[in-house]
Amino acid sequence: MKLHYEVPGDDLSLAGRASTEVKRALGRLGIDPVEIKRVAVAMYEAEINMVIHAGGGTAEADISPERVTVVLADHGPGIADLDLAMQEGYSTAPESVREMGFGAGMGLPNIKRNADDLHIDTALGLGTTVTIVIKLKTG
Amino acid sequence: MDGATFHSVTLDPAKCTGCTTCIRYCPTEAIRVRKGRASIMDDRCIDCGECIRVCPHSAKKALSDPLAALERFPLRVAIPAPTLYGQFDEKFTVDRILGGLLALGFSDVVEVAWAAELVAQATADWMAAAEGEGPWISSACPAVVKLLQVRFPSLLDKLVPVLSPMEAAARIVKERLYPGRSDVGVFFISPCAAKVTVSRYPQGARVSAVDGVIGIKDVYLALRNVLPSVEEKPLGHAGARGIAWAHIDGESDAVGDPRGISVSGIADVIGVFEALENGKLRNVAFIEALACPAGCVGGPLTVENPYIARARIRARERRIALLEQRPSPVSAEGLELLWEEGVSARPALRLDPDMLKAMIMMEEMEQVLSSLPGLDCGSCGAPSCRAFAEDVARGQALITDCIFKLRENVRKLAEQLIDMERMQPPGLDRE
Numbered sequence: 041m042k043l044h045y046e047v048p049g050d051d052l053s054l055a056g057r058a059s060t061e062v063k064r065a066l067g068r069l070g071i072d073p074v075e076i077k078r079v080a081v082a083m084y085e086a087e088i089n090m091v092i093h094a095g096g097g098t099a100e101a102d103i104s105p106e107r108v109t110v111v112l113a114d115h116g117p118g119i120a121d122l123d124l125a126m127q128e129g130y131s132t133a134p135e136s137v138r139e140m141g142f143g144a145g146m147g148l149p150n151i152k153r154n155a156d157d158l159h160i161d162t163a164l165g166l167g168t169t170v171t172i173v174i175k176l177k178t179g
Numbered sequence: 180m181d182g183a184t185f186h187s188v189t190l191d192p193a194k195c196t197g198c199t200t201c202i203r204y205c206p207t208e209a210i211r212v213r214k215g216r217a218s219i220m221d222d223r224c225i226d227c228g229e230c231i232r233v234c235p236h237s238a239k240k241a242l243s244d245p246l247a248a249l250e251r252f253p254l255r256v257a258i259p260a261p262t263l264y265g266q267f268d269e270k271f272t273v274d275r276i277l278g279g280l281l282a283l284g285f286s287d288v289v290e291v292a293w294a295a296e297l298v299a300q301a302t303a304d305w306m307a308a309a310e311g312e313g314p315w316i317s318s319a320c321p322a323v324v325k326l327l328q329v330r331f332p333s334l335l336d337k338l339v340p341v342l343s344p345m346e347a348a349a350r351i352v353k354e355r356l357y358p359g360r361s362d363v364g365v366f367f368i369s370p371c372a373a374k375v376t377v378s379r380y381p382q383g384a385r386v387s388a389v390d391g392v393i394g395i396k397d398v399y400l401a402l403r404n405v406l407p408s409v410e411e412k413p414l415g416h417a418g419a420r421g422i423a424w425a426h427i428d429g430e431s432d433a434v435g436d437p438r439g440i441s442v443s444g445i446a447d448v449i450g451v452f453e454a455l456e457n458g459k460l461r462n463v464a465f466i467e468a469l470a471c472p473a474g475c476v477g478g479p480l481t482v483e484n485p486y487i488a489r490a491r492i493r494a495r496e497r498r499i500a501l502l503e504q505r506p507s508p509v510s511a512e513g514l515e516l517l518w519e520e521g522v523s524a525r526p527a528l529r530l531d532p533d534m535l536k537a538m539i540m541m542e543e544m545e546q547v548l549s550s551l552p553g554l555d556c557g558s559c560g561a562p563s564c565r566a567f568a569e570d571v572a573r574g575q576a577l578i579t580d581c582i583f584k585l586r587e588n589v590r591k592l593a594e595q596l597i598d599m600e601r602m603q604p605p606g607l608d609r610e
Contacts (some may be wrong), residue, residue, distance in 0.1 A: 041538050041542050041545075043540060043545070056453070056457060059457060060453055063453075063456065064528075065541065067330070067332075067528050067529070068528055068529060068530045068569075069529070069530065069537045069538060069541060070526060070529040070530070070531070070532060070534055070535055070537055070539060073332040073333035073335075073524060074333060076333055077333040077456055080456050080457050080458075081456075081457055081458035084272075084457035084458065084459070085457075085458070101502065105534050105538075146367065150458060152396070154458075
């Protein structure tokens with residue numbers, strides 16, 4: 041089944057709503073709490089990234105007994121150097137965002153650590169699509 | 180009922196008007212209004228007492244013991260929560276308040292605030308030796324532990340496995356002060372509804388040493404009336420560090436790790452746990468989370484306003500800090516304060532044990548939700564349109580329980596009636 045969310049790009053205080061909703065949905069489905077946490081951490085990071093860097097976008101969670109696939113798509117500036125962005129501590133977030141405790145350069149590495157599969161499709165000036173797969177042992 | 184479904188919060192059906200105020204405030208969406216009365220879903224209730232606090236008709240109450248319960252025991256020991264001290268003006272000293280409890284019929288008194296100091300030390304020791312990653316979550320608030328069991332099962336392994344100050348105090352009474360005696364009854368004087376539940380179905384222990392829980396509000400008047408005439412004796416042993424557990428920050432300060440977060444009020448507690456589950460909290464070692472506003476002083480069984488009570492407790496802390504702490508009434512050396520067993524998840528929010536069935540139900544839920552007005556009006560008896568959609572998917576409500584859906588159906592029916600009225604039997608239709 042698929043769950044679809046719009047992620048507004050103008051309010052950082054609202055960022056994380058989609059991942060919270062997905063988390064609650066997975067709880068209703070009886071998914072293992074450890075796996076829910078992996079989805080939550082990975083999706084939350086990606087959602088925050090989308091708000092900070094790309095002005096929001098859409099989030100979709102496709103849930104099957106075997107896996108949870110989260111696709112976050114935006115029409116933001118794209119990622120110039122993906123290898124660099126994957127390094128811990130590297131960040132292009134502005135100071136105003138860092139002051140709120142975000143933008144520590146841990147986002148993408150953290151997603152990778154929690155995902156079984158991570159695919160990033162990015163084009164400068166066009167946008168980024170992040171696909172996160174978390175396999176479920178419950179299924 | 181068992182440990183997973185027993186809860187101390189109950190409804191007085193004679194007082195409930197079915198007004199739907201409580202359903203909106205329940206953090207686990209455990210209340211529905213059915214047939215003009217609120218009803219609590221046993222497996223979801225975490226005993227936080229929010230509904231007791233918000234009910235405009237005082238129809239919600241906790242199943243605590245009356246003062247008359249003392250009669251069951253020849254020797255009865257009061258273990259008052261430090262919050263009790265905040266209910267009275269500072270002109271009444273802690274010694275006087277404890278003396279007042281003796282005047283009400285208790286044979287002895289041991290302060291939970293004093294036991295809290297031991298618990299703080301045990302917590303600090305356990306965290307210093309703990310393997311694995313924090314932040315560790317205090318298990319002192321029973322409603323918070325239940326909240327984790329129902330809503331945040333992935334965080335259960337972060338709980339500090341140390342007994343609560345109430346349980347520690349009760350064990351000191353039974354194992355150290357009066358060992359081997361069966362005629363001793365230990366009564367917690369409680370600000371908290373959830374403590375009633377954990378005195379019967381303890382968290383982290385197989386059997387609780389507490390025999391009864393009496394609400395502060397149920398002893399308040401009697402105590403208030405005897406206080407002026409009580410003769411002061413040196414009964415208080417707790418220092419400022421222990422007394423401060425009555426309010427938010429008290430426990431963190433007593434545990435002493437500067438990398439702590441203190442949070443009170445169930446909505447903000449949930450916010451912190453969401454952040455923790457999302458991996459957002461870094462460089463935090465300890466989380467003191469208390470379900471009630473401002474901490475235990477905000478408990479549903481208290482009398483005084485939480486913030487007035489906190490100010491009084493703080494004033495007492497300042498005064499007590501200047502005095503030399505009295506020696507302990509009994510040695511607690513070697514007392515086991517660690518949990519005997521863990522707590523497990525309560526899948527009360529799961530739609531169905533079979534995941535495929537749960538998915539089908541969730542698809543229905545999403546479909547129903549998209550057809551609802553989204554006003555969260557509460558007329559259906561559920562706290563929100565989303566919760567109502569879930570009830571429909573679970574087969575616990577009918578779509579026409581939504582007053583808007585019902586109206587839609589009535590309109591369709593009316594249109595059909597008008598259409599039918601226009602039809603003529605073929606034999607009469609002359610046109």
